[in-house]
Amino acid sequence: MKKRVTLIDYGIGNLLSVSRAFEACGAEVLQTENPADIAAADYLVLPGVGAFVDGMRELNSRGLVEPIRAACASGKPVLGICLGMQMLFTESDEHHLTPGLGVIAGRVEAIPNDAGNGHWRKTPHIGWSELITPSGINWQGTIFTDLIERPAAYFVHSFSCVPASPTAKLAECEYEGIRICAAVRQGNVYGCQFHPEKSGLIGLHIIRNFILL
Amino acid sequence: MANIRIIPRLDIKGPNLIKGIHLEGLRVVGDPQEFAHRYYAEGADELIYMDIVASLYGRNSLKDIVRRTAKDVFIPLTVGGGIRSTDDVRDMLRAGADKVAINTAAVKRPELISEISRRFGSQCCVVSVEAKRRPEGGWEAYVDNGRERTGLDVIAWVRQAEQLGAGELLVTSVDQEGTKRGFDIELFKAVTSAVRLPVIGSGGMGSQEHFNAAVRDGGVDAVAIADVFHYKRMSIGEVRQDALAAGLQVRKL
Numbered sequence: 001m002k003k004r005v006t007l008i009d010y011g012i013g014n015l016l017s018v019s020r021a022f023e024a025c026g027a028e029v030l031q032t033e034n035p036a037d038i039a040a041a042d043y044l045v046l047p048g049v050g051a052f053v054d055g056m057r058e059l060n061s062r063g064l065v066e067p068i069r070a071a072c073a074s075g076k077p078v079l080g081i082c083l084g085m086q087m088l089f090t091e092s093d094e095h096h097l098t099p100g101l102g103v104i105a106g107r108v109e110a111i112p113n114d115a116g117n118g119h120w121r122k123t124p125h126i127g128w129s130e131l132i133t134p135s136g137i138n139w140q141g142t143i144f145t146d147l148i149e150r151p152a153a154y155f156v157h158s159f160s161c162v163p164a165s166p167t168a169k170l171a172e173c174e175y176e177g178i179r180i181c182a183a184v185r186q187g188n189v190y191g192c193q194f195h196p197e198k199s200g201l202i203g204l205h206i207i208r209n210f211i212l213l
Numbered sequence: 214m215a216n217i218r219i220i221p222r223l224d225i226k227g228p229n230l231i232k233g234i235h236l237e238g239l240r241v242v243g244d245p246q247e248f249a250h251r252y253y254a255e256g257a258d259e260l261i262y263m264d265i266v267a268s269l270y271g272r273n274s275l276k277d278i279v280r281r282t283a284k285d286v287f288i289p290l291t292v293g294g295g296i297r298s299t300d301d302v303r304d305m306l307r308a309g310a311d312k313v314a315i316n317t318a319a320v321k322r323p324e325l326i327s328e329i330s331r332r333f334g335s336q337c338c339v340v341s342v343e344a345k346r347r348p349e350g351g352w353e354a355y356v357d358n359g360r361e362r363t364g365l366d367v368i369a370w371v372r373q374a375e376q377l378g379a380g381e382l383l384v385t386s387v388d389q390e391g392t393k394r395g396f397d398i399e400l401f402k403a404v405t406s407a408v409r410l411p412v413i414g415s416g417g418m419g420s421q422e423h424f425n426a427a428v429r430d431g432g433v434d435a436v437a438i439a440d441v442f443h444y445k446r447m448s449i450g451e452v453r454q455d456a457l458a459a460g461l462q463v464r465k466l
Contacts, residue, residue, distance in 0.1 A: 014306045021287055050334050124336050124380065126411050127215035127434070128258055128464040152216065152464040154258075154289060156336045175215065198289050198311065200253070 002028040003211040006041035009033050010058040018047045021197035025208045038067040043211055048083030052092040055083050072103040077213040078189045085191030086161055094159050104186050105164035121176045128152040129173040131182050143190050143209040151202045153194035216464045217428050218258040218435035219452055221442050224265045227274055232440055234391035235359055242443045245278050253286045255449040256466045261437055264294025265358050276308045283309020293341050299328050314383050316341040317356040320363050323377055330378030340379040344400050345387040352400055359387035368407050375408045382412045389417030396423055401431025413437050421455045428461050
């Protein structure tokens with residue numbers, strides 16, 4: 001029996017690669033902006049590229065905020081990717097302070113360009129960075145089950161998440177002298193700052209783990 | 214910094230993967246699909262598709278190739294050649310591209326850079342620059358695969374592109390392209406110190422030493438490689454291993 005994955009289409013960005021990556025992992029994908037489909041989902045994926053304020057506006061205008069919050073509270077597996085991860089948080093200061101879905105406590109902040117000593121940290125952070133296990137966190141039983149140590153994944157972002165609780169942080173990565181939150185977990189709600197659908201075999205492994213939750 | 218990216222570059226003419234010298238004198242190498250799959254399996258960090266005749270004939274045959282590749286290649290795909298408007302960008306992204314590279318259209322109408330970044334995000338807007346050395350020093354930007362002069366100074370042009378919202382630069386040395394004699398390191402150095410954008414260096418790789426110099430001395434964030442991979446002079450794994458051995462930070466597989 002194929003796993004049924006509901007991919008939220010809220011008019012931002014390109015869902016093709018996300019959809020194809022889940023299909024390559026054996027899932028059946030439903031792309032939808034219908035709140036009823038989201039309420040009925042077995043596995044929910046919130047993708048996204050672009051600005052936080054645009055993303056939240058599109059979710060709000062389609063009446064998707066409450067159904068997504070309800071899905072997160074219900075304990076069914078939810079995965080936010082890139083902007084989708086960021087929108088799970090309380091708020092973001094991209095452009096101006098904007099409230100998010102408020103599922104995971106914490107903020108979304110700009111990656112600081114000032115790297116000290118007159119050095120400039122480039123943004124966006126583009127490219128492959130290694131996922132690091134924060135101390136005290138175990139990947140077994142999560143979407144990172146059975147990954148190699150410090151696997152590299154593909155990132156493209158200028159803002160990053162700062163969870164209020166350190167235990168929400170499932171993975172970090174290093175970028176020019178600072179640690180960036182690379183993934184979060186709160187029960188069955190997951191967020192990846194990187195793009196699993198663009199991270200080759202490592203990414204497909206993570207997607208397979210997600211649909212096995 | 215992020216890991217240095219190793220990016221196979223596939224120049225396309227019609228349905229074929231081709232390779233030239235100085236971006237001209239083209240030879241058919243094979244089926245781009247086959248090569249893209251090989252590079253994905255070998256651990257490429259990204260792929261670049263460049264339709265090298267699209268801007269000459271005002272058409273773009275690349276969409277189908279991109280669509281088929283995106284089906285089962287799960288790494289970032291940059292696509293260039295013949296993109297003139299934000300609608301062209303939208304179509305290319307819908308076909309499965311993650312970023313688009315623009316050159317001719319950006320030179321003709323620089324605001325296109327801003328329009329693309331505003332609509333799709335700067336991460337998706339790669340400005341492609343074909344640079345040719347000037348006898349008096351410096352470089353001039355060319356379009357149409359190094360055939361047409363623009364009169365633009367490369368360094369002034371990349372600064373302007375950054376101001377307008379480009380997310381990344383693809384810098385190809387027309388002089389070195391296809392020669393296997395090494396990259397134009399001076400060009401890379403001049404560009405990477407003029408802008409704060411990630412820079413992909415392209416044109417001239419013949420040996421590992423060239424790769425190492427592009428990163429170490431040229432300061433590029435990624436290296437685009439065609440000939441060396443197409444003709445299996447080295448595998449992606451070999452370039453990766455040798456770069457690690459030389460102390461460069463590349464992705465470990």
